[in-house]
Ligand SMILES: O=P(O)(O)OC[C@H]1O[C@H](OP(=O)(O)OP(=O)(O)O)[C@H](O)[C@@H]1O
């Protein structure tokens with residue numbers, strides 16, 4: 001198969017540490033932050049970002065429980081292309097106990113492409129609560145947006161051809177960390 005690895009474990013780890021620092025700097029700390037991962041790999045990335053935030057805060061003498069600020073947001077039923085895709089079982093949505101009202105939600109996903117997943121996520125959020133702000137963190141931005149959506153925090157911009165697919169593999173689900181580019185259908 002024609003496939004090349006573009007990010008390895010170290011690159012992914014470094015990107016997630018950098019994004020955690022950027023989130024804290026942008027929001028002047030972690031108060032009122034909620035990290036919501038979009039299944040499936042966004043959920044794992046949100047958990048890792050939560051752990052990174054807690055480590056950075058601990059180094060400054062502040063305690064932060066990553067589990068208390070991290071959750072998952074299923075967007076399956078909010079997609080505008082539901083009928084055009086292979087049906088997928090909805091995944092659990094898990095919102096931290098403080099809810100979303102008045103909080104700053106950071107949506108987390110592995111790849112940003114057309115932007116349709118994020119648009120669906122905004123609808124899913126508005127069915128749950130009214131955050132003060134919603135921000136977006138992605139491991140990879142591959143371009144080709146079809147909607148006016150941009151990420152606030154990007155691990156790596158990977159310009160790509162539409163004929164390619166970017167696959168994010170994470171050790172929790174795939175046994176190892178890497179990002180690969182392959183020809184669609186290869
Ligand atoms: O910006 P978009 O065009 O919406 O593409 C990005 C989405 O596509 C991928 O999910 P996909 O639905 O392919 O399933 P996956 O989570 O199994 O990778 C990826 O995880 C993003 O959620």
Ligand SMILES: O=c1cc[nH]c(=O)[nH]1
Pocket residue numbers: 111113142164165166167168
């Ligand atoms: O290349 C792509 C496009 C959409 N979603 C992905 O995960 N990869």
